[in-house]
Amino acid sequence: MIQCTDISISFQGKVVLDRIGLSIPDGAFLCLLGQSGCGKSTFLRLLAGLLKADCGSITIDGKPVDGPEKACSVVFQDYSLFPWMTTGDNLMLALHAACPDKSKAELRNLAESYLELVGLGGAFHQYPAALSGGMRQRAAIARAISVPCRVLLMDEPFGALDPVNRAMLQDLVRTLHADSGGQRTVVFVTHDVDEALYLGTQIAVFGSSPGRLLALEGNPVSRQISREKLFEQETVISLQKKIMEIYRSDMNEKLNRKETFLAGNGI
Amino acid sequence: MIILLIIEFIGLTAAAVWKHDWFAAAAGILVPAAALIRVLLVWDKDRRTAAVDVAAVLEGFLLAWQLATSNWPVLDPVYFPAPDAVLRQFFSELKDMAHGMVSSLYLLGSAYLLSLATAIPGGLAVGSSRRLRNAAEPFSKVLSVIPPIVYIPYAIRLLPSFSAASIFVIWSGAFWPLFANTVAGVVNIPETLLDSARMLHLGKRTFIFRILLPGAMPSILTGASLSLVFSFLLLTAAELIGATEGLGWYVKDRADFGDYTRVIVGIIFIGLVITAISAGFKRIEKRILRYKEAAQ
Numbered sequence: 001m002i003q004c005t006d007i008s009i010s011f012q013g014k015v016v017l018d019r020i021g022l023s024i025p026d027g028a029f030l031c032l033l034g035q036s037g038c039g040k041s042t043f044l045r046l047l048a049g050l051l052k053a054d055c056g057s058i059t060i061d062g063k064p065v066d067g068p069e070k071a072c073s074v075v076f077q078d079y080s081l082f083p084w085m086t087t088g089d090n091l092m093l094a095l096h097a098a099c100p101d102k103s104k105a106e107l108r109n110l111a112e113s114y115l116e117l118v119g120l121g122g123a124f125h126q127y128p129a130a131l132s133g134g135m136r137q138r139a140a141i142a143r144a145i146s147v148p149c150r151v152l153l154m155d156e157p158f159g160a161l162d163p164v165n166r167a168m169l170q171d172l173v174r175t176l177h178a179d180s181g182g183q184r185t186v187v188f189v190t191h192d193v194d195e196a197l198y199l200g201t202q203i204a205v206f207g208s209s210p211g212r213l214l215a216l217e218g219n220p221v222s223r224q225i226s227r228e229k230l231f232e233q234e235t236v237i238s239l240q241k242k243i244m245e246i247y248r249s250d251m252n253e254k255l256n257r258k259e260t261f262l263a264g265n266g267i
Numbered sequence: 268m269i270i271l272l273i274i275e276f277i278g279l280t281a282a283a284v285w286k287h288d289w290f291a292a293a294a295g296i297l298v299p300a301a302a303l304i305r306v307l308l309v310w311d312k313d314r315r316t317a318a319v320d321v322a323a324v325l326e327g328f329l330l331a332w333q334l335a336t337s338n339w340p341v342l343d344p345v346y347f348p349a350p351d352a353v354l355r356q357f358f359s360e361l362k363d364m365a366h367g368m369v370s371s372l373y374l375l376g377s378a379y380l381l382s383l384a385t386a387i388p389g390g391l392a393v394g395s396s397r398r399l400r401n402a403a404e405p406f407s408k409v410l411s412v413i414p415p416i417v418y419i420p421y422a423i424r425l426l427p428s429f430s431a432a433s434i435f436v437i438w439s440g441a442f443w444p445l446f447a448n449t450v451a452g453v454v455n456i457p458e459t460l461l462d463s464a465r466m467l468h469l470g471k472r473t474f475i476f477r478i479l480l481p482g483a484m485p486s487i488l489t490g491a492s493l494s495l496v497f498s499f500l501l502l503t504a505a506e507l508i509g510a511t512e513g514l515g516w517y518v519k520d521r522a523d524f525g526d527y528t529r530v531i532v533g534i535i536f537i538g539l540v541i542t543a544i545s546a547g548f549k550r551i552e553k554r555i556l557r558y559k560e561a562a563q
Contacts, residue, residue, distance in 0.1 A: 068465045068466050074463065079457045079463065081463075082460065083559070084484070085477070093473070094467045127560075129558060129559055
């Protein structure tokens with residue numbers, strides 16, 4: 001269980017996140033949905049312990065997050081893998097840090113099995129530069145789930161991929177989450193409403209400037225149903241409409257605020 | 268260019284044979300022969316053209332040199348010896364020059380290794396700490412622009428031997444480019460990549476040797492090749508001033524005796540040695556950075 005209470009953070013006087021309160025139950029797949037600049041990536045870094053909030057608290061299973069959090073692993077949009085190591089070495093580095101008692105052969109077997117799990121059986125000796133963007137993200141996911149962690153944080157992991165690869169990787173992430181049997185919580189940042197509807201069991205909608213939580217919606221159908229059928233579901237369609245409506249009103253409000261500001265200046 | 272090369276080849280060989288300049292004649296044959304072998308071995312069209320072009324320029328230079336010194340001596344023979352004499356001398360001086368090279372490379376190698384051993388750890392430390400960086404910046408800004416040659420008098424007075432003095436001078440020149448590039452290399456590692464590393468909870472040693480050092484490596488290598496160039500410059504400068512052996516000293520000593528044939532021989536030899544070392548360096552660099560090549 002991840003518990004966030006009243007988190008705020010600002011950079012150089014600009015409020016990026018404003019009093020976010022959110023609790024994420026174990027085994028949830030939470031999609032953080034919002035436009036660029038709404039602070040959703042900042043929120044993810046706060047969960048990971050890579051940033052420190054100005055005020056408010058984050059606890060994971062009751063323990064406060066302070067510094068890079070051991071319970072979490074992260075997949076970024078790019079630069080997750082170290083380009084100077086082969087894919088296999090990337091995994092083995094993470095595995096060695098997580099389980100220092102294991103022998104080199106054991107680590108190697110583990111790394112190979114995780115690469116196979118994401119469909120990269122032959123890529124052990126390849127450098128990331130030799131892989132396609134989709135393969136690189138597969139390897140990054142393999143590294144993230146190879147270490148024993150309860151929370152997987154993903155920061156727009158498929159934002160730079162072509163539609164075919166994106167769909168394939170969405171399927172992979174969904175399957176991996178379903179296979180974990182409620183043992184792993186996923187927090188997934190995206191700006192794509194359809195992606196959030198397909199993947200999330202919960203969807204948190206963020207508004208921008210300052211970043212704040214507009215709504216937290218449950219998405220109960222998504223686990224059981226295929227991609228083709230999903231967007232024929234009445235509940236999904238209405239949720240999609242609802243989220244779009246939240247977006248629109250947030251945008252309008254922002255535009256109105258700007259007008260008042262300008263009017264106030266007497267222009 | 269091929270036609271030009273053939274004309275030059277015929278001209279040079281004829282001119283050299285006419286004056287019984289057998290070494291010059293041999294060079295006149297070897298240059299086009301080398302180009303021919305390269306053309307036969309290399310399939311890339313650009314590189315084949317380049318081989319012929321380079322040979323034509325070199326052959327033309329040799330031809331002009333041969334004609335202006337041996338056949339019609341219009342240039343002062345004291346300063347401009349004929350190619351035949353230079354080549355003949357080159358081979359007979361090889362042993363002496365090799366001896367000088369060992370002495371020079373000892374100085375160069377020690378100073379260069381010393382700068383690698385100081386600048387890289389220092390650069391990694393300064394690059395990864397904002398506080399150290401702010402503290403070091405004013406010093407490195409002022410010190411790095413002082414030409415190391417000005418330290419030579421001091422170094423010779425204060426240090427016990429000429430070797431120690433020149434190693435110090437070369438080190439002080441090689442240090443800054445390497446240091447600055449190491450710092451820049453660390454600073455320019457993408458923040459996301461460092462965040463990825465932080466989330467893996469690596470040990471300090473692992474973090475330095477498997478993340479920081481390789482992350483900064485492309486930039487470190489740029490600095491290292493700059494440093495190498497500075498080392499050569501300073502090595503020769505130091506040897507011109509106080510040495511009793513070495514390649515720079517060889518050239519200066521022969522010039523003092525007015526032996527310009529050997530001066531030219533020495534210059535050619537220095538050029539060859541530096542070219543060979545640089546080529547070796549490029550190979551090492553390519554090997555270290557092979558992960559950048561997108562295979563297939």
